[in-house]
Amino acid sequence: xxxxxxxxxxxxxxxxxxxxxxxxxxxxxxxxxxxxxxxxxxxxxxxxxxxxxxxxxxxxxxxxxxxxxxxxxxxxxxxxxxxxxxxxxxxxxxxxxxxxxxxxxxxxxxxxxxxxxxxxxxxxxxxxxxxxxxxxxxxxxxxxxxxxxxxxxxxxxxxxxxxxxxxxxxxxxxxxxxxxxxxxxxxxxxxxxxxxxxxxxxxxxxxxxxxxxxxxxxxxxxxxxxxxxxxxxxxxxxxxxxxxxxxxxxxxxxxxxxxxxxxxxxxxxxxxxxxxxxxxxxxxxxxxxxxxxxxxxxxxxxxxxxxxxxxxxxxxxxxxxxxxxxxxxxxxxxxxxxxxxxxxxxxxxxxxxxxxxxxxxxxxxxxxxxxxxxxxxxxxxxxxxxxxxxxxxxxxxxxxxxxxxxxxxxxxxxxxxxxxxxxxxxxxxxxxxxxxxxxxxxxxxxxxxxx
Numbered sequence: 001x002x003x004x005x006x007x008x009x010x011x012x013x014x015x016x017x018x019x020x021x022x023x024x025x026x027x028x029x030x031x032x033x034x035x036x037x038x039x040x041x042x043x044x045x046x047x048x049x050x051x052x053x054x055x056x057x058x059x060x061x062x063x064x065x066x067x068x069x070x071x072x073x074x075x076x077x078x079x080x081x082x083x084x085x086x087x088x089x090x091x092x093x094x095x096x097x098x099x100x101x102x103x104x105x106x107x108x109x110x111x112x113x114x115x116x117x118x119x120x121x122x123x124x125x126x127x128x129x130x131x132x133x134x135x136x137x138x139x140x141x142x143x144x145x146x147x148x149x150x151x152x153x154x155x156x157x158x159x160x161x162x163x164x165x166x167x168x169x170x171x172x173x174x175x176x177x178x179x180x181x182x183x184x185x186x187x188x189x190x191x192x193x194x195x196x197x198x199x200x201x202x203x204x205x206x207x208x209x210x211x212x213x214x215x216x217x218x219x220x221x222x223x224x225x226x227x228x229x230x231x232x233x234x235x236x237x238x239x240x241x242x243x244x245x246x247x248x249x250x251x252x253x254x255x256x257x258x259x260x261x262x263x264x265x266x267x268x269x270x271x272x273x274x275x276x277x278x279x280x281x282x283x284x285x286x287x288x289x290x291x292x293x294x295x296x297x298x299x300x301x302x303x304x305x306x307x308x309x310x311x312x313x314x315x316x317x318x319x320x321x322x323x324x325x326x327x328x329x330x331x332x333x334x335x336x337x338x339x340x341x342x343x344x345x346x347x348x349x350x351x352x353x354x355x356x357x358x359x360x361x362x363x364x365x366x367x368x369x370x371x372x373x374x375x376x377x378x379x380x381x382x383x384x385x386x387x388x389x390x391x392x393x394x395x396x397x398x399x400x401x402x403x404x405x406x407x408x409x410x411x412x413x414x415x416x417x418x419x420x421x422x423x424x425x426x427x428x429x430x431x432x433x434x435x436x437x438x439x440x441x442x443x444x445x446x447x448x449x450x451x
Contacts, residue, residue, distance in 0.1 A: 044069040166205055169196050173211055187227060190215075194235035203239040203246050212239075212254070221259055226269050233260070233275035240282040247282075251289040258294065265301045273305070274315050281322050286329060295330050299323060303342060306349050313356050316349065317363045317370075324370040334376055343377035351390045358397045361413050368420030372427070382428040391428075395421040 038051040044060070046067045047053060057070045146154075163171075175181060176189045193215075196202045206212065216236055223229050236256070240246050250256055260283070264276040284290065284298060305311060305319045323346070327337065337343060350357075350371065357364040371377075381387045395418060402414040 038070065040070055040072045042072050042074070044071045165196060165199065165202055169193065169202060169206060169211075170209070172196075173206075173209075173215070176215060183225065183228075187231060190228065190231040190235060194231060194238055197235055197238040198241075200243050200246075203243055206239065207246060207249055212250070217254060217256065217259075220256065220263070226267075226272055229263070230269070230272045230275045233272065233279045236260075237275070237279040237282040240279075244286075247287050248289055250283060251287060257283055257290060258297075261294075261298055261301050265304065268310075270312065270315060273311070274318065277305075277315070277318050277322060281325070284322075285325055292330070295326055295332065296336060299326060299332065299336075299342065300340060302326075303340060303345055307345060313353060313360060313363050316353070317366050320346065320349065320370045321366055324373045327376065328373055332376075337376055343374070343380040346371070346374070346377065347381055347384055347387045351386055354390045354394050357394055361417060364394065364398070365413070365417045365420060368417060368424060372420060372424045375427075378428055388429065391421060391425055395425065 036051055038045075038047055038053045040054065040057050044062075046062075046065075046069050053070065056073060058073050059068065059070050061067075062069050172189050172193050176186060176193075181189075193206075193211075197206065216232055219228060220232050220236070223232070240250060257280075260276055260279050264273060264280065267273050267276065280298060284295065302319050302323050306316055306323070311319075323342070326332070327342070350367070357367055371381075398414050398418050398421070402411055402418065405411050405414060
């Protein structure tokens with residue numbers, strides 16, 4: 001009961017203080033304004049900054065204008081307020097006087113007078129407002145809520161001690177080797193570990209605790225379940241991505257790079273192939289520790305993937321991105337690229353998939369970025385009429401789609417693709433303008449048909 005009375009008192013004090021501050025801010029306005037006396041009427045009027053406000057008025061803050069307004073008190077409203085069950089505030093304690101007392105720092109008697117009136121008002125709060133709340137009513141209300149003891153009893157079986165990621169990871173490793181779990185649960189354990197491997201700290205802890213040798217190496221080499229191998233490849237890729245320490249350990253202490261390349265060259269499962277490309281890219285990108293031989297071996301296998309007809313465009317584009325990155329990052333010599341006819345094979349891929357690239361905007365953008373990065377192939381492509389024809393066909397189709405498109409987001413994507421291809425065209429052929437006259441006669445008819 002006492003707590004409720006205290007809350008009511010606190011609410012009244014806060015309300016008076018807030019209202020007084022708001023009126024003070026409205027009236028002061030940097031100390032400038034009208035020094036006249038506010039003339040109240042029965043209608044709401046704005047109180048101008050600096051005006052002196054008489055006592056006994058009704059105040060409000062206009063939420064639309066942010067200005068303080070006042071009017072004469074309505075006797076009917078005053079009577080109704082006195083009949084309210086809430087404690088009423090005497091008219092003599094209007095916020096105006098509190099404001100005047102605050103502003104009149106040179107007159108302490110006014111401040112003391114206002115404080116005394118506020119104390120008198122608080123003393124007059126009736127003490128019998130909550131007498132009707134009987135013990136029976138409290139019991140009735142309490143039935144709708146659970147007691148603290150009841151909540152403690154319900155939560156006593158809940159494990160409220162959170163585990164660290166290291167503890168969770170160790171639990172998952174132990175569960176993986178539990179002979180009682182079935183293959184589906186073991187696969188779920190690997191997926192949970194894959195999620196944890198995105199943290200560099202977790203990856204290093206997993207490696208230092210022997211998880212790489214206990215789980216990844218033997219299962220990638222000997223596992224017959226393609227779903228398990230695919231999940232392990234994703235887990236391996238997450239473990240090494242942007243993790244130089246993990247790359248160093250794997251490159252120096254294991255032969256996983258070769259194992260994944262062999263697996264990638266043999267698999268017919270597209271999901272496993274995609275995961276193997278991810279794992280290979282995570283290991284080989286920005287890795288100066290692996291030998292040049294393994295990079296050259298990887299390029300040969302990646303080039304074979306690019307030429308397979310059974311593989312879809314999205315995987316081939318991912319493969320092309322990795323080829324481009326490895327040639328640039330490792331500074332592969334031109335003699336090797338020529339001996340393996342890498343530039344010719346990429347040009348053939350570009351030609352054979354031009355129609356698909358016109359449809360698949362994402363693939364076109366990534367393909368253009370990859371081609372633009374392969375400067376070692378610039379001379380070969382600049383001398384190929386078929387490559388130029390393909391470039392013009394794809395680029396002009398996107399220009400037509402750009403002119404016909406109304407959606408600004410899609411137009412932005414088209415513009416990005418066109419920009420990549422225009423940069424490639426400029427790099428290969430200089431500042432030559434693109435027109436029908438630039439096309440080799442033997443390809444001109446085909447280009448017009450496709451446009």
